Amino acid sequence: MVREFVSPQNFVPSDFEVVRNSDRCIACRVCERQCANEVHWFDADAQKLFSDETKCVNCHRCVSMCPTRALKIVKNDDTYRPSANWTQPVIDQVIRQSGTGGALLSSMGNPEKYPIYWDKILINASQVTNPSIDPLREPMETKVFLGKKPSKIERDSDGNVINNLDPQLQLDVPVMFSAMSYGAISYNAHKSLAMAATELGTYYNTGEGGLHKDFYQYGPNTIVQVASGRFGVFQDYLEAGAAIEIKIGQGAKPGIGGHLPGAKVTVDVSQTRMIPMGSDAISPAPHHDIYSIEDLRQLVFTLKEATAYKKPIIVKVAAVHNVAAIASGIARGGADIIVIDGFRGGTGAAPTRIRDSVGIPIELALASVDQRLRDEGIRNNISLVVGGSIRNSADIVKAVALGADAVYIGTAALIALGCHQCRNCHGGKCNWGIATQRADLVKRLNPEIGAKRLVNLVTAWNNEIKEIMGGMGINSIESLRGNRLMLRGIGLTEKELEILGIKHAGE
């Protein structure tokens, strides 16, 4: 049988090259066994391993597993005539689309060269006055409660305080795991997230794919999502979670729906989503019962009614141009928590053009939403959670100082689980057992290990947050929230500083 054949018209140079150090290779064939893309093969006659780099997605599974460090993946230097405008990827994409006639598909977050405002914001520290605090010696609070806060104390006729507190989510750390559906990611990835959220005292999110029956036990640390496809939504599901999230949009692909290919709809996925096995799961672009804030309010209260007003309702939207006005509407629509997802947020699959061209940076969206809610005097009516590329603890500190109550992490969580950001989730052959439903690949992610790594990551970040807060002389994350005086911009324009609501470094 001949190997896969590509016609000359459709040929584009492979992105990467597999470099095997034959001095070090012991022909153990672990690379061959571990590559679902079938890049490597062993030739018994030559007693050597060979590779076909055109299939390589650079997931680094083989590199990580190679016991003698005989492998590396490098960028292919086969090049077209260089141009700053017609760059190689741009030309490649034109060639591909000329061959297929189809839309380009991509995964994970927008990788293009847009400004990353987190990296243009600096954090303050105390010197002499308001002395810094050593978190190893003094208590330091990073616990967060999400939900509406009452505007006044009410008393009964006897003068006793009436509990007028709306339902709250208690987060022991200001980090939650963002929505990733069972279907987009594997059973073991979900289990890892659920176990870690439970151990950390925080929440993971089912995404729009329903809740597998095995995971109802993690309900107290689960946020269940209701999206436009309404997959897997029924009474038990709504009651299983600690909160319900209405997904309006997603940072990676604002304004469009989703499409889980039938191949990923296995027996378990079909049961969990309540759809026929092997059928494509199409999430419509809009919720067909929501065309206005009033319609949204109706769904919010429908869900509250269905769960006896015991659970906070979250509304998640993508960061788009008029996000501040939308957020105001959501707050007025009765939601308890609003989630803003920035344009670098990840996805299991999105049209490349949408992912890379639609939406706005989370930093700007967050600052404008927080400011708008404050200006309207409704900031305390709703909690604000942001996601869409939170990469480390400093990003979290900056987000909180810009006004967030807590953050969602998705991509960072996946990296903790083993993801090496090859951005080929849509291929369904994730070699790390995360974005796949193939049983032999799913088992590569042992949830005991996955959960441990997630707990390690978030614990490390939480300790770093305490350290940074201590440096500022702040001993509670409540005191950091919206405290934009703790931030300074660097290399930003007046307009950017204005939107962010921060001064320039040196001011």
Place this chain on the structure above:
Amino acid sequence: MNYVIIGNSTAAVGCIEGIRKVDTKGNITVISDEPHHTYGRPLISYMLLGKTDEEHMKYRPDDFYEKNNVKTILGKKAVKIDKESKSVEIDDGSVVEYDKLLVATGSRPFVPPMAGLDSVEKVFNFMTLDDAHSLEKAIDSDCKVLVIGAGLIGLKCVEGIVDKVKSVQVVDLANRILPSILDEKGSALVQSFLEKEKGIEFTLNDSVAEFKNNTATLKSGKTINFDVLVVAVGVRPNTELISEIGGDVQRGIVVTSKSETSLEDIYAAGDCTVSHNIATDEDQIIAILPNAYLQGEAAGVNMAGGDKSFDNPVPMNAIGFFDYHIITAGAYVGDTYVAGDGQNYKCLFTSDGVLKGFIVIGDVAKAGIYTALVRNKTPLSEVDFELIKDNPQLMAMAKSYRDEKLGGTL
């Protein structure tokens, strides 16, 4: 408590280790007519082959007796048991008293009456270390050796000496070699290997009519000239100590699964006893080393007041010649599955829904998985026989078995 053990080989060592699992204090006395530290008896052929030496043949370390607080009376023979006074009389006239006694006297070579045997100058058996030393001294590179007996002992002897002598001839009354452990196909394979690889000459279906000095005349009329004669036609169990005092002896000493004889406080183990072969459901002498150890160990535990049964004796043998290996176990009854090519051969015997026995020759890797099926009488309904018949493997076992054995979950 005084424990006395007659014998100093595998069953005796099993007994000592069994006793010490229960009783670390009682006195143990070992009496043996062999003057040596306990040694692995089947190793004598490997010693001749140069794969081991007297030092490395020690079955247990030098400090074994001392560490286990065992008194040894070696080079002296126990001649009589007095069950009334509970004592053992030794050939030097001394007497050793016991509370619990183990008879592990093994077996001795059987030399059938053969006309003119007296006229042969160099005749040897092949049972003991001393036998092996004597034989080694008697042979040289010019020497022609005649071995009577193509069984396990005879052929291991052949392996040990064939490269040190000019020629080896083997004569056996049976129509094939290793008849006790191989079927016809297996015998033929091994015979042709030994003929081709080492030039060993077999004369089967025949026996010696008469010896005259260094010439044997066979019943067929064939004559064989030789310099050294080894007689390895079989063994007889040493049961007299028990039979003399009225203990139940049939082909060997009769014992229970706890190694008790019919006499109070007297146990027996090893090649001198009869075992109940669970593969055939028949009583027989199973003269193999693992059996001796397990019987001895059970005896020791029970003598010391513990409770241990050895419930699943089966014949099983691992034997090899010049890295050509044979593993067999159980009974050769029932349906057969046969496979193999070239020098490899396999025959599995199934009956009553269990693996009754097997023969593997050549590729013997993991054969112990088959042995376990035989010993445990594992119902084949719990096993993927299609898988396991090709290759012994745990993949063919029930997942629950693997979870328990490999995963430690119950």
Place this chain on the structure above:
Amino acid sequence: MKKVWVNEEWCLGCHLCEYNCAYANSGITDMVKALKGKKINPRIRIEESDSINFAVQCRHCDDPICVKSCISGALSQNDGLITIDQSKCVGCFTCVMACPYGCIMPSDDGPMQKCELCTKNGTEPLCVKGCPNNAIVFEER
């Protein structure tokens, strides 16, 4: 006693344990030098099928039939650990006949070899250290 336990559910059949075993027992510091161009003869072996994989090595049985069957006293058990004195082993294959798991096999030099939990290699079992998915673990159970 700590033993190597197998979590069949997580075994990927990657065979790294076999290579790490061969390396650990090679007595050579560098893995490439130890294994390059050689056919490995590890003491841990993967059994694999389409959907099931697992590693098998000496179970260090509580009632070890191999030790009790050994004709030369080369196999012994101390504090649960079954080891082989290769200087005493004559390669008679009785242990191969006896081991219910198929975990004793001839070494490249003739005498038998078996997993000794890396006690002679100055490390915790290297098969476990190198397992990418905790499919084998070294612990009390």
